[in-house]
Structure formats: C-alpha cells, structure tokens
Amino acid sequence: MRKNLISFDDVTKEEMQEILDITQYIKDKQKRGELYEPLKKKTLGLIFQKPSTRTRVSFDAGMFQLGGKAIILNLADLQLSRGESIEDTARVLSRYMDGMVIRGEHRFLAGLAKNSTIPVINGLTEKFHPCQILSDLFTIKERGMEPKGLKVVFVGDGNNVCQSLMQGAAKFGMNMVFTGPEGYEPDGKILKQTVAEAKKNGGSIKIEYDPEKAVREADVIYTDTWVSMGQEKEEAARVKAFRLFQVNAKLLKKAKQDCMIMHCLPAHRGQEITSEVLDGKQSVVWDQAENRLHTQKAVLMLWLSK
Ligand code: CP
Numbered sequence: 515m516r517k518n519l520i521s522f523d524d525v526t527k528e529e530m531q532e533i534l535d536i537t538q539y540i541k542d543k544q545k546r547g548e549l550y551e552p553l554k555k556k557t558l559g560l561i562f563q564k565p566s567t568r569t570r571v572s573f574d575a576g577m578f579q580l581g582g583k584a585i586i587l588n589l590a591d592l593q594l595s596r597g598e599s600i601e602d603t604a605r606v607l608s609r610y611m612d613g614m615v616i617r618g619e620h621r622f623l624a625g626l627a628k629n630s631t632i633p634v635i636n637g638l639t640e641k642f643h644p645c646q647i648l649s650d651l652f653t654i655k656e657r658g659m660e661p662k663g664l665k666v667v668f669v670g671d672g673n674n675v676c677q678s679l680m681q682g683a684a685k686f687g688m689n690m691v692f693t694g695p696e697g698y699e700p701d702g703k704i705l706k707q708t709v710a711e712a713k714k715n716g717g718s719i720k721i722e723y724d725p726e727k728a729v730r731e732a733d734v735i736y737t738d739t740w741v742s743m744g745q746e747k748e749e750a751a752r753v754k755a756f757r758l759f760q761v762n763a764k765l766l767k768k769a770k771q772d773c774m775i776m777h778c779l780p781a782h783r784g785q786e787i788t789s790e791v792l793d794g795k796q797s798v799v800w801d802q803a804e805n806r807l808h809t810q811k812a813v814l815m816l817w818l819s820k
C-alpha cells in the first residue's frame with residue numbers, strides 16, 4: 515500500500531509513470547474546463563516550516579479543484595510551537611485529515627511521518643524535493659522528450675532538488691551529470707545508490723567539476739539557487755564558491771543547440787542564472803511551475819483516495 519511520499523525510494527518507476535499518466539489526464543480535463551472532483555470531502559493539511567509560493571499554492575488550489583479542502587496549518591498557530599510533541603501532533607492530525615504535506619527539516623518530516631496514520635507528502639526538505647521532480651519529468655515528456663538516455667546536467671548545489679533529480683534520473687535511465695564546486699556535491703550515500711540504480715536502468719550519474727565539459731551534448735541544463743532556505747548566513751561564501759557555475763549564454767553555447775533550460779524557481783537572476791537565459795526561448799521554467807499543479811493533483815488523487 516502507498517503510504518508516504520518522502521523521496522523516490524517510496525515509489526517504483528511504474529508508480530512514477532502512473533503519476534505522470536494521471537497528470538496528463540487531469541491537465542487535459544482542466545484545459546477543457548471539465549469539472550472533476552474525485553476528492554470530495556477529503557482534507558489535506560499543509561505544514562510549512564519554510565516559505566513557499568509554488569508548493570503551497572498549487573497544493574491548496576489543486577485540492578480545491580479536486581473537490582477537497584486544504585487546511586493551512588501555520589506552525590505558530592499550532593500547539594507544536596508551545597512544546598506539544600511531534601508524535602502527539604501527528605497522532606491527533608491523523609484523526610482529522612486524509613493526508614499532510616510538510617515542508618521543513620527532514621527530521622521534522624520524518625518524525626511526523628513515523629507517527630501518522632495518514633499519508634505524509636514531502637513538500638521539500640534539505641534532502642529531497644520529489645514533488646518538484648515529478649513536475650520536471652512531466653515537463654520533459656510534454657516537450658516530446660523521452661527521459662531514457664537523455665543527458666541532463668544539473669549545475670549548482672547538490673542538495674534537495676539535485677538529489678531528487680538524481681533519484682528520478684536513476685529510475686528513468688537518464689544520463690545525469692552533476693557539476694558544482696568541490697564541497698557542494700550530493701550526499702555520498704545517495705550518489706552511490708543512484709549510480710547503481712541508473713546503471714541497472716541503462717543510464718548513468720556522474721560528477722564533472724568543469725561546467726563547460728559537463729554541459730557538452732546536454733539535452734537539458736537544470737539549475738537551482740546557490741543559497742537554499744536556511745543557508746542565508748552562508749550567502750557571501752556560497753556566491754564566491756559558485757561563481758563559475760552560472761547558467762549563462764556562454765555556458766549554453768557549449769550544450770546542444772536546442773538544449774532545454776530548467777529551474778525549479780525561485781530564481782536569483784544574476785546569480786545561478788542570467789535573465790537572458792531564464793527568459794530565453796530555451797527556458798521551460800514557467801511550464802515547470804504550472805505543471806506543479808497538475809502533478810500534485812495526480813499525487814493527491816493516488817495518495818488520498820485510498
Ligand atoms: N519550486 C518550489 O518548490 O517553489 P516554492 O519554494 O515556491 O514552493
């Protein structure tokens with residue numbers, strides 16, 4: 515039985531494919547203006563320890579569009595903020611709702627998941643961001659590209675978005691390259707696990723410290739902020755460390771001519787990406803953002819309807 519969606523360790527490739535197929539079905543229905551409310555009377559809690567625009571609003575709007583209700587649970591308004599334990603909070607919330615989306619520290623999410631009897635969906639932790647990557651895989655397919663064998667180069671910090679991309683790439687047999695400064699690579703255990711899984715599925719995951727070499731023959735270049743939420747104090751050091759890893763016109767020239775540009779957003783124009791590239795014709799970032807809504811609705815349907 516499907517319980518949580520904390521990382522792609524929780525799903526098979528077939529289940530991910532099912533999510534993408536349902537996404538297409540839901541998106542088509544919505545574009546035709548058809549009412550589709552399979553989650554009537556279902557409730558979803560949204561607990562966010564960190565800011566969010568796309569994840570929060572698309573889950574809230576998505577739940578409403580599917581006929582259900584989302585409840586935004588501000589941390590400051592919960593008894594958690596006065597010391598009620600994560601365990602007790604999880605037990606009680608499980609009696610009221612059909613699922614929860616959590617954004618925050620991985621430990622916090624894991625604690626709630628462990629003590630919940632309803633599905634817990636990861637809305638981003640410092641380790642993973644699976645909902646983002648579902649939207650990205652859908653966007654890649656929507657653009658007529660087959661993930662298997664595709665060369666996807668992640669330029670930047672090897673944390674949450676990158677690590678979920680690695681897990682997704684491994685399952686779909688992509689050829690993924692990480693490029694970023696030394697010291698900011700993805701977690702060694704996740705790297706080892708995804709390298710082995712990618713190989714089994716006919717793909718590969720590699721590290722290349724030279725960004726120009728890394729993007730050679732790239733079909734997709736993907737980037738994310740150099741300074742993730744919670745790392746604000748490290749900003750100066752990070753901007754210095756990542757300065758050679760900007761996605762700009764010069765770097766884009768080294769990739770395939772029609773290489774697609776992806777970014778999970780929010781973007782920091784002039785840092786990890788230039789406006790010229792973000793707003794350029796190879797960029798699909800606004801479709802990626804829109805598709806968060808449709809992929810999340812598919813996840814909600816699958817996780818909450820049981
Ligand atoms: N990409 C993403 O998760 O955006 P938010 O932080 O706005 O949710």
Ligand code: NVA
Nearest residue numbers: 738742743778779780
């Ligand atoms: N790596 C970024 C992703 C934002 C969606 C962060 O954690 O802030």
